[in-house]
Amino acid sequence: MLTLTRKSEVQHPEGRTMQTEAEAPPSLLGPGVGIQGVLEIDGELVISGVVKGRIAALKLVIAPGGYVEGDIVAREVVISGRLNGRIFAPTVSIAASAEVEGRIFHTSVSVERGARVNGRMPWRPVSYFDTLDQLPENRE
């Protein structure tokens, strides 16, 4: 399983990314793409299509029109589309166009006016996510 802490310090003080991060362009899953299974990415993933299954990423973006059914573990999650499942991420942003159903484990969350969120949003310290290198199937 990929460790999500590996490149957590991508933001240098002077605002420059590390080279490894810069080399890898984000993966894009277009509106016509559907995936069923486990997705692991050591980088950024943008979903405009449909994903059913687990996702582990450094940064996950569910674009408008995108739909994810399943659990997400990431350093950062941005949702403009729809999600049915749990989020485990220190930073979560939910845009106005989003529809989220499920728990959102977070350290810092923002919800834009107009977003539909149905579920609990348990707060966790950052350390909780540092040790979280895979989905805690039975943990709350």
Place this chain on the structure above:
Amino acid sequence: MIFNRDKSGEPQAAQPKPAQPQTAQPQPAALKPDQTAKPAEPLRPAITTSQTPTKAGANMASVISKALKITGELESTEDIQIDGQIEGDVRGVGVKIGQNAKVKGTVYGDDVELAGTVEGKIEAKKVLISGTARMTGDIWHQDIKVESGAYINGSLKPELGKSDAKQAPKPATATTSSNVSSLTGTTGAPHH
């Protein structure tokens, strides 16, 4: 189709929701779909709705980057570029498998270009095996080109489409409007 919106300059036009005050919308970045400043993307601290269309708006093609590993089934009604790892079947229209990519499973498509590694099978009308390709398994095709240097361990079978059972199951290409139903409808499609 969603991402086409930012080209028209009114990103919220197709949104079914009632009009909302989106303060983040008139970002200058959203108006430049050709902007290719991808390396700077991950550190952008501001998280907005308009950020996402910016990145994907330039090219609609789906990209499985080399950092991405998928275990499971992938299907696409649009062209797809695979540079990562996939364990499972791939169903697409135009499928390009890059040099560093690795697919374990069957690749279905109309037009498959292979430069990487496939362990499994290819079923496509048109197949291009480039010199860097490494193919282990059979290739069902109607039309094939193999470049010098390619490694193929398997049979080339030109019978694709001759018998109905072997016809590559194609996802509906005519109407890609509802992407949600594209997966739900055909995930359990039986094969071999």
